[in-house]
Amino acid sequence: MRITVAILTYNWPDALERVLESLARQTRLPDEVIVTDDGSGEATAEVMRRVAAWFPVRLVHLWQPDDGARMSRARNRAIAAATGDYIILLDGDMVAEPHFIADHEAFAMADCYVQGSRVLSDETLTRRMLADGTVRASFFTPGIERRRHTLRLPALARWYAKPSQKTRGIKSCNMGFWRDDLLRLNGFNESMTGWGREDTELVARAFHAGIRRRDLRFSALATHLYHRTRKNVVDNPNDRFLEDTRRRQLVRCDNGVDQHLAEFSEPPVDIRPRNSEQIA
Template identity: 25%
Template structure:
């Protein structure tokens, strides 16, 4: 079996309508040498049935990684998905983010040793999110400003995310005041770097757990590169029943500690710090583990 150039991890939870749209968007990619790993945080049977029904029509390999529903455990399922990735380069996005046709290619072409890539998203209102069909995705109508405006989209500077390419996108990437952080909906990096910091901290639930991963990568010496106007995805609207202030405050404290202590390794990540056999088997940096003791 040929090893893909990129492993794309897509997180999901009980959102079959949105996930279907997202998977069709990966079938429209200009770059074909990738696999998709679905990181499923305990969805109902309907999600598995959707994936199985779509397999025959998808041009890429797809792996469905699932665990039981024990509340918001996105970090944990993402770590499990990381272990399934065949490529040495990882792109992370969400099951509510439709990828433009050049999305994977943009990440592939901009990858660079010593860096991770930081993208953003364009948030759509619920009315337009529901209107988008498979044909709109394959034909890329949903990324066309005129089409979107005909469906009620208002004018905004943010619309530049949709029609910027070439020099314009490079200029906007350069001047944007937004930090180039690791954003779980649109970021990529080398698997060896993510392993080096032991993946995501599974004690963190909703609210900045993806950015904390990026902060540990930066503590490791990995720099971030801004591509928010180059790697474009549409964020479909939805409720956030899992959002709560207690979780956000807890994560804020963890992130503060990570930055203050310049922490690299988390004891609550992909592997247990004491499981040296597994660390060696998966090529985790034993030296990093010893440094954190």
């Protein structure tokens, strides 16, 4: 089972560096990490070059021009480019606990996707984590919300992971999908731009296709670095796409990942120095 981690980023290079460091410290390393970049500036490219010098596995940087928030397109490009059988979707502000990849692998199941959770950090803890890459959130760390999500309890996690079609708490910051399932759904709907609902719309189509959800609680832990929220969108046009998908029981979207497959018929370049390929 080859695992690709697809990290979505936009103009927060300090956070991205911490996320990449956390992935390099995993007890089970991913086979590939793709940073899919929604138009960041040169500072992010500099982080990628610096990290590439020591990163332990295949590392890819996909960049697209900054033309508004095009998260669906960015994620679809990573899906198209992925060489893994299984894709973990992770946001560029999510610092992974050392068992994150191993836990996702343990809970991967045919005809299911995995919905992970997150610990929320406040501004003070986020500043500490950005300044010092050894700082991690634990149950007793000040400055966190959803404290229960710091607890790694695999036996309890198995109880929570019963397949369902629950619609609450869908978030693409921590998700695992089989790549073949994402291709069957045609990935994210790129007609949905701006903030929100593109992950819920994807999952709605997955449910229509018979793919169920496994909640990953008390495993695959990650800490979300604080930033101002963009959730309070009034009359979000993406809601209408979601409503149409549910009304028509759609499985595939028209404007999806298939338009990027030809571009990545050959895997994109590993940006690490050539001699580091021996490490992977």
